[in-house]
Amino acid sequence: MTAPIRKINLVRIAHINYTYQNLERAEAFFRDFGFVEASREGTRVYYRGYGPEPFVLCAEAGAKDGFGGAAFVVESEEDLLYASKTVPGASEPFELSKAPGGGRCVTFEGGVDRFPFHLVFGQVMREKATVFPERDFNFPTEKHREAGTFQRFDKGPAPVHKLGHFGACVTDFQQTYDFFTTRFNFIPSDLVHDEAGRNVTVFLRLDRGDELVDHHSFFFFEGPKFHVHHASFETHDSDLQFLGHDWLRERGYENCWGVGRHVMGSQIFDYWFDPSKFIFEHYVDGDQMNSSHPPNHSKASPDSLHIWALCAVSATEPLGNSYYWGHDLSASEPDTLWGLEGYTHPAGFFLGHTSTDVFKREMRLADEQKLLKTVQGIGSPDYDLHHYDLAGGWLKREDDPGKDSRDSAVAVVHFWAAEEGGREELVRSLEGFAKAQRERGVGEGELQSCAVLREVMDKSLATLWLRLLTPASLLATCSAKTLEHLKSQLETKDYKDLLATLQPLTARTETHLSQVFNGHIDQPPKETSV
Numbered sequence: 001m002t003a004p005i006r007k008i009n010l011v012r013i014a015h016i017n018y019t020y021q022n023l024e025r026a027e028a029f030f031r032d033f034g035f036v037e038a039s040r041e042g043t044r045v046y047y048r049g050y051g052p053e054p055f056v057l058c059a060e061a062g063a064k065d066g067f068g069g070a071a072f073v074v075e076s077e078e079d080l081l082y083a084s085k086t087v088p089g090a091s092e093p094f095e096l097s098k099a100p101g102g103g104r105c106v107t108f109e110g111g112v113d114r115f116p117f118h119l120v121f122g123q124v125m126r127e128k129a130t131v132f133p134e135r136d137f138n139f140p141t142e143k144h145r146e147a148g149t150f151q152r153f154d155k156g157p158a159p160v161h162k163l164g165h166f167g168a169c170v171t172d173f174q175q176t177y178d179f180f181t182t183r184f185n186f187i188p189s190d191l192v193h194d195e196a197g198r199n200v201t202v203f204l205r206l207d208r209g210d211e212l213v214d215h216h217s218f219f220f221f222e223g224p225k226f227h228v229h230h231a232s233f234e235t236h237d238s239d240l241q242f243l244g245h246d247w248l249r250e251r252g253y254e255n256c257w258g259v260g261r262h263v264m265g266s267q268i269f270d271y272w273f274d275p276s277k278f279i280f281e282h283y284v285d286g287d288q289m290n291s292s293h294p295p296n297h298s299k300a301s302p303d304s305l306h307i308w309a310l311c312a313v314s315a316t317e318p319l320g321n322s323y324y325w326g327h328d329l330s331a332s333e334p335d336t337l338w339g340l341e342g343y344t345h346p347a348g349f350f351l352g353h354t355s356t357d358v359f360k361r362e363m364r365l366a367d368e369q370k371l372l373k374t375v376q377g378i379g380s381p382d383y384d385l386h387h388y389d390l391a392g393g394w395l396k397r398e399d400d401p402g403k404d405s406r407d408s409a410v411a412v413v414h415f416w417a418a419e420e421g422g423r424e425e426l427v428r429s430l431e432g433f434a435k436a437q438r439e440r441g442v443g444e445g446e447l448q449s450c451a452v453l454r455e456v457m458d459k460s461l462a463t464l465w466l467r468l469l470t471p472a473s474l475l476a477t478c479s480a481k482t483l484e485h486l487k488s489q490l491e492t493k494d495y496k497d498l499l500a501t502l503q504p505l506t507a508r509t510e511t512h513l514s515q516v517f518n519g520h521i522d523q524p525p526k527e528t529s530v
């Protein structure tokens with residue numbers, strides 16, 4: 001019988017690392033987010049909060065944007081040495097001589113996705129630089145503030161206290177869960193399962209015995225491709241959080257989601273995109289737990305995300321998710337499963353990809369009933385699923401009487417930027433095209449959707465999504481005529497001018513043409529003569 005692995009004792013989360021192609025632009029965001037520069041060493045800038053950690057964020061200049069991993073403090077030098085010898089692929093301990101606070105570090109690549117993870121010991125803490133007042137609040141029947149004492153605030157960034165947690169999308173939930181919970185003192189606070197009862201999301205805290213710790217310092221969920229989800233930083237109170245929200249908004253940064261109140265962890269949250277589309281969160285008033293609290297189990301649902309929030313969950317669909325599928329119109333190509341999944345806000349990630357599960361259920365039905373002619377299922381090369389932000393254009397128009405029709409032909413055109421960082425120029429051109437199309441009225445055979453999309457994980461990809469109402473006269477005829485009708489939209493002067501504009505900016509393109517738009521999530525496909 002194999003002896004259980006001795007667990008490495010973690011004390012707290014310490015800092016997180018990112019690489020930026022445009023570090024100067026990221027630095028401006030960090031100042032406005034509430035970080036304080038601690039030091040600079042070569043291509044690295046270290047940022048601290050007002051708490052005792054010597055730094056909470058390291059931003060490094062690099063050839064491309066990237067996630068460099070989070071660091072946790074281990075309880076002893078023995079833990080650090082033990083980790084270097086027992087964690088697969090772990091480095092030997094090395095000195096953090098140029099980082100604020102010094103100390104020693106061990107680095108490894110965690111889980112099945114082999115993402116960077118760091119362990120540190122021996123850092124010298126800093127004295128707390130700032131103490132913020134704990135304000136008295138007046139309630140309807142209990143007045144705690146003395147007469148003549150007023151609530152007054154200065155405008156500015158929400159000051160960062162500490163790094164509270166980070167999260168990631170992993171490709172194999174169970175393997176990642178086993179890796180971290182068997183080797184480290186992580187224990188689950190909340191486990192979220194899908195409709196089949198399979199766990200797909202976990203919020204992990206540190207087991208420190210009777211000591212109270214944050215509800216989670218690490219979370220992950222299962223998805224199609226590894227990526228960091230967000231890093232979350234604690235600020236003092238909700239007043240400073242809202243002041244920080246206004247400060248970022250007034251300076252033109254992109255709000256991701258918030259302000260709102262979570263269910264799991266209870267934090268008041270406020271998520272923002274940095275200029276490279278990494279997500280940073282301010283939070284206050286999170287839950288505390290110790291080892292005596294059992295894990296909570298719940299099914300993935302929108303209600304598990306937030307009690308209240310000041311913005312819609314998604315600009316694309318109510319849950320930020322849409323999937324469409326249909327027969328490929330090209331006689332030389334097999335049927336294509338293709339999807340649009342809107343992740344303007346992080347809700348879809350917290351849901352454990354509920355929409356993906358729904359889509360998979362629909363695809364199983366499509367396979368069982370042979371609704372598609374030649375496709376081999378979700379794992380086939382014809383499965384074209386992307387995760388998008390809606391950048392511009394429209395998905396449906398209120399002046400379109402057939403806006404919810406499921407008798408449409410659809411063209412999905414992917415454009416990959418020729419140069420790193422060149423996608424935004426593609427998006428601007430596509431938005432100009434969409435704006436011009438919107439000026440036209442909608443009638444039979446006219447464009448019903450002209451959406452411009454940014455791929456969330458592939459930052460070189462912009463997509464144009466065109467939906468065209470199929471005239472009734474073509475529904476009962478052969479697919480060749482439907483194809484001809486759809487292709488006519490790709491032969492207009494406006495579209496040819498667009499392609500000419502994009503040609504020097506584009507490395508490659510890919511077009512998917514579908515005969516029938518088969519419906520939204522959970523809607524049965526309409527029988528058609530094809």
